[in-house]
Amino acid sequence: MSDTRSDDTPAHRYSAVLAQDIETRWQSRWDDEATFEAPNPAGPLADATKTAERGEPLFILDMFPYPSGSGLHVGHPLGYIGTDSFARYNRMNGRNVLYSMGFDAFGLPAEQFAVQTGQHPAITTDQNVANMRRQLHRLGLSHDKRRSISTTDPAYYRWTQWIFKQIFDAWYDTDADKARPISELVAAFEAGTRPTPDGRPWADLSVTERAAVIDGHRLAYVAEAPVNWCPGLGTVVANEEVTADGRSDRGNFPVFTRNMRQWMMRITAYADRLLDDLDRLDWSDAIKTMQRNWIGRSTGAYVDFASDAGPIRVFTTRADTLFGATFMVLSPEHPLVDELTASSQADAVAAYRSAAAAKSQIDRSDETRAKTGVALGSTAVNPLTGEPIPIWIADYVLMGYGTGAIMAVPCGDQRDFEFARTYDLPIPPIQEPPAAWFAERDIEPTLDTATWPEAFVGDAAYVNSANATLDLNGTASVADGLAATHDWLEANSLGEATVTYKLRDWLFSRQRYWGEPFPIVYDEHGIAYALPDDMLPVLLPETDSFSPRTFDPDDEFSNPESPLDRIDHFIDVELDLGDGPKSYRRDSNVMPQWAGSCWYELRYLDPTNEDALVDPDVERYWMGPDPDIRPDHPGGVDLYVGGVEHAVLHLLYARFWHKVLYDLGHVSSVEPYYRLFNQGYILANAFKDSREIYVDALSVEERDGQFFFEGEPVTREWGKMGKSLKNAVSPDEMYDAYGADTLRLYEMSTGPLDQSRPWETRDVVGMYRFLQRLWRTTIDEDSGELVITDDEPSDDTRRLLHRTIDGVRADMEGLRFNTAIAKLIELNNHVTKLDATPREVAEAMVLMLAPIAPHVCEELWSRLGHDTSLTYEPYPVADPELLVDDEVEIPVQVKGKVRSRVMVPSDADASAIEKIALSDDRIVAMLGGDAPKKVIVVPGKMVNIVI
């Protein structure tokens, strides 16, 4: 595998040793010459000369990494190599390319590592960042290093805190459909143009009352919220971070549902815009679908059922089935349960409620099919039929969704159907299912629901669905039924149509140490104040006790205690917020890791700006809307590449923050990421021993299709490469064995960028051999002299060259690096057979391969007599005249099978080609003198003869 040189190895062969020499030399030169620095139109990174030389701006972005202690493995840079190749390709096409890399360095792993080792997370984070920078630099990524950021740098998180302030100081004006500064809301209350909640004049409200009203509008607000309390981590985790079995994503501790006061972000205010603007983005349909499903907009209706305790409001998406509602089910926690419980049922209801309370929400959703419940002994009135229907409680109805009460339509909802079967409740039909529905279930068509195996859901004509003023009978579609029912409910003041979302507000606080502190203090009334800009950043205080207080993982009733709570000099401060020095308490929470990644692309644009998060002119230059691309272009990064695991959370949060910044006038782009490309993963074999423990994959031996670790048999499986599966391969090993260019080529050659593919170390040598052959077409291995001729290439060679240029260009534009490489190998294999390589071909090949294997190409370019970097050399352009041949060989099929091939002039028309094909010896023989029934000719492509 590795390069073993001996005395008879040619002195100037392209070897791993030579590759390393070339690579480190060119990396130093790029650094010294600031080759990849992209000029801004204004500010400290402006350079009018360079801006004039470069063309249109192009912003290429990778999802930035978390700087883990184990460094990179070869799976990480798959996307980076792709973006780097694309960046280099576009520089050669005259674009001003912004391409950099930062580090998402706050978060729990560094904190937990610090707890284990006693070392401050800032120190380990810096070490990890330094190591990853070295590995990325060694890979030859063409980053503009001036623009790199770390989310943990106070100069960076100062602006994370500043953005939080903007969100805190903003409210969503549903009339204008945008966020506005909170000061404009206060002005409207003061002027009386906007009524206060209880109608009293604003001036009559106490300070606390005003604060409560304002806080109720803020886009960042504190609320008592049901959260997932994880005593084992000592912190709350977001719903999105809880695994299916009710444990924490990280650490795998039990998670309990508890009410706590937490910072929330009102992302739901943006639900419609987050949904609608997906149409303006160049993202895959798969990702758009995932975001749409996550936002989960659905049209439904609230319906009021009269009862002894007043109207009970339910939410339904199927108001059209209201005629079939024969009972109602409340959540056991519903506030009206006590009032509606008949004395005879009191004991049973109490027992059921305490049993339900003992189960977590996760447990309740885990109970797959068994339906349980208790009747309260009272009734409500179906507003359409006027009939009394019994009220039940059941734990499949959750207080956290809708109104905590449902109308049950057993014939049209599977859960209600099962519940009705279990408790012998009537199941009247209100739709007549089509014949096919019965046929599929192997029963005779009937409206006798006793024979139905399940509920019917879908479009079908309604039956039994009429009262004095509403008649759905005969209506055949659910959409029409819904529209008619919604109109009727609203006209009769018995309900209202509404739009609901699955999306919930974003829980934004963490009781941890290693994150951004909130720029918030509280006065003696507990009123929150955002600190003025000149008090930012709020520095994370030094401490040697940075772990949150953890508890017995099973101690559900423990309470969180942030590490910052223990630092008195941080928490208790005296500040002058404009009305003289006063005592305040700081907020002791820190922000979640998502915060720093919600806006980092903006800081790459203007990384040292101390007056603004980004200069507006600079932002407009790189990210502004571009009607040349499309009329409704929303602006944003030109290409964003990253893993599909961020399809929902990161991408939704970042879009939300960006839209707030847009509404408040801080950015010109409506969306942060215009084109999104999801790269695949590098997969690798992983091996488990008989105890089901992963063993070091690199030490596993294969014998006769069986796998052994230290002599013991092990089983093989597939997995994403990584530390947990003990199958990580370090890029450093590949640099030593082959060099970075070979690694880059290998990763790009194994398949399309958006597809996951297995890592096979033994396959890497193929690209190494290719680079050796490429080297030999230019350099004599023994003497080191050029083997280039200045003679014109032959016509064949030149045509192949231009076909290759044409194909490679198209592949590079489409990020199809695997097929671009294949075409270049074919061209090189052709050139290898020539006595000497024509300069014209050698130079074009070097330029074409340079984006993917930049170091060796720079070296060859230099040896070919050029004294500047090829970074800004024009990428070769194909001559269209050389793409068409005089004659082409086309297949001749008989009944769809290829039986012969003929040469025809490339501009021959169908009848001429037919004549040539029919006179071919083999075809004549097959026809045996008969005339063909039919001949199909596709000029330039093929002939098909039907006999």
Place this chain on the structure above:
RNA sequence: GCCCGGGUGGCGGAAUGGCAGACGCGGCGGACUCAAAAUCCGCUGUCCGAGAGGGCGUGUGGGUUCGAAUCCCACCCCGGGCACCA
């Protein structure tokens, strides 16, 4: 259960209605070498055949078409995501 991907040689993959298997790995044979490694050259889907050549072949079954890996219908399998969300 629902949603989204995907199934092509021994392996990664190419071909998006027109020559299935480009390119690479591996394998086999050869050159160089005392030898091995490295490097280079040739062959390599499968079956029948001495050969020329022919049959079969893109998860399975059907369909559309002069022609299907590609389009349509049904099914099977693999990967990922979501789930008492009314």
